[in-house]
Amino acid sequence: SATSSVSIKDYSSGSGGQYNSGYNSGSNYDSYSGNNFGSLGDAVTNATKFDYKDIPNFPVSTVMGHAGRLLFGHIGSTPVVCMQGRFHFYEGYSLSACTMPVRLMKLLGVTTLVVSNAAGGINPSYRTGQIMLIKDQINFLGLAGVNPLRGHNDERFGDRFVAMNDVFDPEINKLAKSVGEMTGLKEIQEGVYASVGGPTYETVAEVNLMRVLGVDAVGMSTVHETVVAKHCGLKVFAFSLITNECVASYSSKETPDGEEVLQVAKENEGKLKGFVEKMIPHLAKS
Numbered sequence: 001s002a003t004s005s006v007s008i009k010d011y012s013s014g015s016g017g018q019y020n021s022g023y024n025s026g027s028n029y030d031s032y033s034g035n036n037f038g039s040l041g042d043a044v045t046n047a048t049k050f051d052y053k054d055i056p057n058f059p060v061s062t063v064m065g066h067a068g069r070l071l072f073g074h075i076g077s078t079p080v081v082c083m084q085g086r087f088h089f090y091e092g093y094s095l096s097a098c099t100m101p102v103r104l105m106k107l108l109g110v111t112t113l114v115v116s117n118a119a120g121g122i123n124p125s126y127r128t129g130q131i132m133l134i135k136d137q138i139n140f141l142g143l144a145g146v147n148p149l150r151g152h153n154d155e156r157f158g159d160r161f162v163a164m165n166d167v168f169d170p171e172i173n174k175l176a177k178s179v180g181e182m183t184g185l186k187e188i189q190e191g192v193y194a195s196v197g198g199p200t201y202e203t204v205a206e207v208n209l210m211r212v213l214g215v216d217a218v219g220m221s222t223v224h225e226t227v228v229a230k231h232c233g234l235k236v237f238a239f240s241l242i243t244n245e246c247v248a249s250y251s252s253k254e255t256p257d258g259e260e261v262l263q264v265a266k267e268n269e270g271k272l273k274g275f276v277e278k279m280i281p282h283l284a285k286s
């Protein structure tokens, strides 16, 4: 999200650059993948920017808050590729189209993918504005057979079967917690992210089901991106901004809406940018 945060992913490329990006990229790039946090792109210095619509065969962002731009530049001394805007299943794209940029980053030479997202808090102790470092994920679409790796396996990227128990590194999250605290983030959480197809938000019964299942935060992205990143051997660091507290009671008068998500994302962009700027050099080293 522009936010996608700036999802930053790290890429490594053969031609020698060392990038770190919100989405992962090639020559030791870190990449961000973005969502509703467009200003994360401001962390990228001397950025060269390409609108998705000008890149041949690239999908375009159709969701508010996702600018639809690919940035190449640096954070500190680390080369990064940054996606300002990601692609979601509910936009009508297949999961393989949604995750195509992850493979592009791999081909560019990215080594580490940083993924950010806006998520609803399922854990009753979570509050709007908190950051949750992702320690594990539940792939609801995947459990139902809708997986970006379904179909022919392209051996150039990875093996047919993919271990998913070791995607998120506890040591990186430990480091991220201390880096986050140093940059002024309060009450950083660490939890389980689950993705649903969207674009509908969750019913009360679904929220309570997810609580029983051990979900801490829910969204409509990220999980399929980390699947494809793991398949092609990228390191992954992922976090959520809790943009709303999911409604778990029929007596509540609250309802989630996209404007609120964007608003909370905007209010927190500055601190997320500081966090990502501090984390990238550590990720580039690890």
Ligand code: R1P
Residues within 6 Å of the ligand: 001, 003, 004, 005, 034, 035, 036, 086, 088, 116, 117, 118, 119, 198, 219, 220, 221, 222, 257, 258, 261
């Ligand atoms: C819902 O408000 C939107 O915000 C989140 C959800 O997944 C959904 O797309 O976006 P990102 O996951 O792209 O941050």
